[in-house]
Structures are given as structure tokens and as C-alpha cells.
Amino acid sequence: MKYVLGKNTTANLETLIKSGIKESAVLVSLVKEFIGYTPIDFCILENGGYRTAEMQRSLYDAGNSKCDGVKYKSEHQSGLAVDLVPWVNGRATWEKRAAFYLSGAFTSFCRQRGVDITTGADWSGSGIINDSNSWDPCHFQIHRFL
Numbered sequence: 813m814k815y816v817l818g819k820n821t822t823a824n825l826e827t828l829i830k831s832g833i834k835e836s837a838v839l840v841s842l843v844k845e846f847i848g849y850t851p852i853d854f855c856i857l858e859n860g861g862y863r864t865a866e867m868q869r870s871l872y873d874a875g876n877s878k879c880d881g882v883k884y885k886s887e888h889q890s891g892l893a894v895d896l897v898p899w900v901n902g903r904a905t906w907e908k909r910a911a912f913y914l915s916g917a918f919t920s921f922c923r924q925r926g927v928d929i930t931t932g933a934d935w936s937g938s939g940i941i942n943d944s945n946s947w948d949p950c951h952f953q954i955h956r957f958l
């Protein structure tokens with residue numbers, strides 16, 4: 813089954829371009845191409861693209877991020893990170909199995925195109941998912957290379 817990016821997802825994805833960093837534009841392009849190949853539908857929520865320090869702080873205060881936005885900044889604040897959330901049965905879900913499936917598919921897709929990304933499903937880069945370094949499987953960040 814082929815999927816298309818929804819209107820809100822597209823808008824939330826394109827917030828990354830605000831950073832003006834070339835890698836952000838690469839990440840946006842990768843996600844736009846990936847929707848044509850993904851084995852599972854996904855969405856990007858309002859806080860899933862670029863974040864201001866205030867947006868980051870509110871996620872931290874709610875217990876949804878380990879980065880407070882000031883002392884510990886998120887790559888969302890630099891426009892280098894995106895959260896792809898599985899879309900199942902008409903709603904966003906953080907169900908782990910769906911998130912790991914999507915994580916593996918997007919990571920492979922990017923690497924196939926010569927772009928190395930870090931996934932929150934494998935913060936250590938060990939190649940092992942579903943361990944103690946797998947606490948944010950919807951998160952992806954691109955490395956600066958341009």
C-alpha cells in the first residue's frame with residue numbers, strides 16, 4: 813500500500829526548513845520520498861519537527877523529553893531532528909512494535925541513500941533495538957555533513 817503525507821504532517825515537517833541548515837532540507841526530502849516506500853503509515857505531530865526552546869521546555873516539563881531546551885538542547889531545536897509517529901487505524905500511536913518497524917524501515921532507507929541518521933530506537937548505534945538505548949523509537953536525527 814502506498815501512502816501520502818497528510819497536510820498537517822507536511823506543514824510540521826517543513827518547519828525544519830526554518831533552520832536554514834542544508835541538512836534539514838535533506839531530511840525533509842528524505843521523509844517526502846520515504847512516504848512512497850514506507851511499509852507503515854506515519855504522521856508528524858505539531859512538535860515533531862522544529863522546536864523553539866519554549867516548545868522543548870514544555871515537552872520536558874510534561875515528562876516527554878529528556879532535553880530541557882536550555883542546558884540540554886534537542887536536535888529539534890537546530891532543525892536536524894524529526895519524529896515519525898506510526899499512524900494505525902486512523903490515529904497516531906507510540907506502540908513499540910509499530911515504532912520499531914518504522915524506525916528500521918526509515919533508517920535503512922536513509923542509509924541506502926548514503927545518509928547516516930541516528931534513531932532514538934538505537935541511541936548507542938549498537939544495531940540492537942529494544943534495549944535500554946531504545947527509549948525514543950519515533951525520533952530520527954541527521955548528522956551535519958554539508
Ligand SMILES: [Zn+2]
Binds near residue numbers: 888893894895950952
Ligand atoms: Zn524527536
